[in-house]
Structures are given as C-alpha cells and as structure tokens.
Amino acid sequence: MDNALVLGRLFGIQFRLHYTWFIIFVLITVSLSWQLFPYNYPDWPWWLYWVTGIVTSLLFFTSVVAHELSHSLVGRANSIPVKSITLFIFGGVAEMSGEATKPNAELKMATAGPVCSLVIAGLSALLWFSTRSIIEPLAAMFRWLAYTNLMLAAFNLIPGFPLDGGRVFRSLLWRFTGNYMPSTRIATRLGRGIGYLFILGGIAIMFILRDWLSGAWFVFIGWFLENAASSSYHQAKWRDALHGFIASQVMTSDYPAVPANITINQLVQGYIFTSGRDYFLVTDEGKLMGILPLNSIKAVSQRDWPVTQVKEVMTPVDKIKVAYPDQDALSIMEQMDENNIDQMPVASEGRVMGLITRDNLIRFLRIRSELGL
Secondary structure, eight states: OOSEEEEEEETTEEEEEETHHHHHHHHHHHHIIIIIHHHHOTTSOHHHHHHHHHHHHHHHHHHHHHHHHHHHHHHHHTTOOEEEEEEETTEEEEEESSOOSSHHHHHHHHHHHHHHHHHHHHHHHHHHHHHTTTOHHHHHHHHHHHHHHHHHHHHHTSSOTTSHHHHHHHHHHHHHHOOHHHHHHHHHHHHHHHHHHHHHHHHHHHHTSOOHHHHHHHHHHHHHHHHHHHHHHHHHHHHHHHTTOBHHHHOBSOOOEEETTSBHHHHIIIIIHHHOOSEEEEEETTEEEEEEEHHHHHTSOGGGGGGOBHHHHSEEGGGSOOBOTTSBHHHHHHHHHHHTOSEEEEEETTEEEEEEEHHHHHHHHHHHHHTTO
16 A cells, blocks of 8 residues: 555564554544543543543554454465555555465465454453443443454454455355355455445435435445455456466566666666666676666765766665566566565576566556457
C-alpha cells in the first residue's frame, strides 16, 4: 500500500501505518468518548471518557496487529514469505509476496487470524468479568474489546475471498478437488457476490431505514470486498500463468548497460539523455558488476560528476538480487515482490544474459492472455 508510514519491524516483518488509519482511529475514539461511554456511564468526568476512549482504540488496533501477525507467523512457518503488515481504514492487511503451495498451509494461515481474535475476545471477557465491580473504566474498555474482537473474528470468517473465511473456503475446495485455479475462481465469485450483497444492503439501509451513515458504510465495505476479490483473483491468475516458465523465456535482451569506468558526466550526456532510462546495469566486458539507479546519481554533487566513475556509486553485484537463466519465473516475481524491486538482471557464470522487469512480466502475461494461451 502506498502513502504508508513505516513504524518499524517485529519478527522481521515491517509494520506500516496508512494515512486512512487516522480517519478510523478518530471515528472510533469519538464514537466511544462522545457517545457510547457517556450513554452507559453518565457519572464519569468528561476527561475520563476521552482517556478511556483513546486507550480502548489503541488496544483495539493492537489486537488487529495481533490478528494479522498471527497470519504472518503461521504463513512464514509454512514457507510463505511475509513482506509487511499495514494498518488502514478497514483494520489491517498482511502483504505476502507468495501464496500457499498446499491447501493445508493456506487453511492453517487463514484460520490463525480469527482464532487469535477469539482468544483476545475471551481474555477481554475474562478481564471484564474480573474488573466490573472494581474499576468501572477498565471493565467498560474490556467489555467493548471483547465484543469488537468477537465481531472481528465473525466478519473475517464470512466465506468471501479474500477474507479469511474465503481463504478457508478456497483451501477446502482446493483440498477436495486438487485444482487451485478453479477453486480460486469459485471463491472469488462468492467473494464478489458477498461484496454486491453488502452494497445492496447498504442502499436498502439508506433508503428504507433512512440511516445514511450506516448504509454508506455498508456500501463502502461491499465495494472494498468486490475490488479486493477481483484484484486477488487476477494476481492468482498471473501467478498461475507463470508456472512452467523460466527466466530465459521471460527476460528481455534489450537492457541498458554501461561500462564501469565511465564518469557520471559521460553517463548523463551519453546514456541518460539519449535513452531516457532511470537505471543501468554496470558491466565490464559482459561481466555484471552492479546496477545503477537514477537516485544514486542524484546523491552525487554535479560538480563531482566529471571525476566520479560509475563503479564508485553503483550498487555492487553482491548486494543485488540476480536471477539465473533456468530459474523459475514465478520465484523471480516473488523475490521482486518480497524485496520491493522492479528489475532483476539475469546472469550466467557472472555474465549478463538479460533483464527481467515488472513491465516485461506484465506484458508477457497480457500477450499470452490476448492470444488465449
């Protein structure tokens, strides 16, 4: 997800905060502090409503992180690489740069999140029961957290792909039929159907019950589910289409290469202005030395361009991801996703054979689709 603030890493997984998270955080805090708590506990001082509301909201999003982290850790234990976890307006999403290769692995990963939410709901209910006659604000907070985490688990178990319930449904279909893509197609259709039901339900709420806010929220959720289902299916279809192909079949031999001993000034005048490329492979008589993106050039002062050689500012070959000609194309795409890179050189015995870019892969898949292959 773009427009996200990186918070740090936990268990090697990057945590990010999308700007839409602030919207839902404020909405939940205001709803708790201005409506729910004052209605149920009219004797509290005004500041206590807001302190309890803010703490409750933060704990709720902590439980969302725990939900997504459980997916990620179980996925990683089943050889599914996890890139990041992002909090946004609908809660959280774990971004994985690969898919499960076995139905049992997906079943475990999909159920981990709802089970975590149910455990948190149970612990919150226990804490509410323990504090209800002792510390009223704590009891109110844990009561809401118990109910909300229970609803979070229930919502995620709706059998609409790519929700957890949809992934459970796909894993069961996959297990019984042995066919990944047909199972994905059926789960996607169900997910899109549920999205449309949410949209229709939201419209009905707006025009029949005259509850415009709740209705709009249902429509928004339905639109999100339908789009997420369609996007997930296209990604799965693209991944499936890459099966059986290797790097030498999807790479391009039209790659921008420059000698290692030219200066940045020569590079800019002789290569960048004429080609319009924003990255270059650095070679020495065909041997791959490294890669030079445009931002590395920008980091050098222009007055030093005539005396600074390309090899001084390039990223050396031992610090970049390099594919080999017989490498599976799908694994290359997963590596690019996991490392957030847009291109990978293909080399054999240190010599450049070609280049794979995201644009090449997308073009390759699009042409095959248009040809009906």
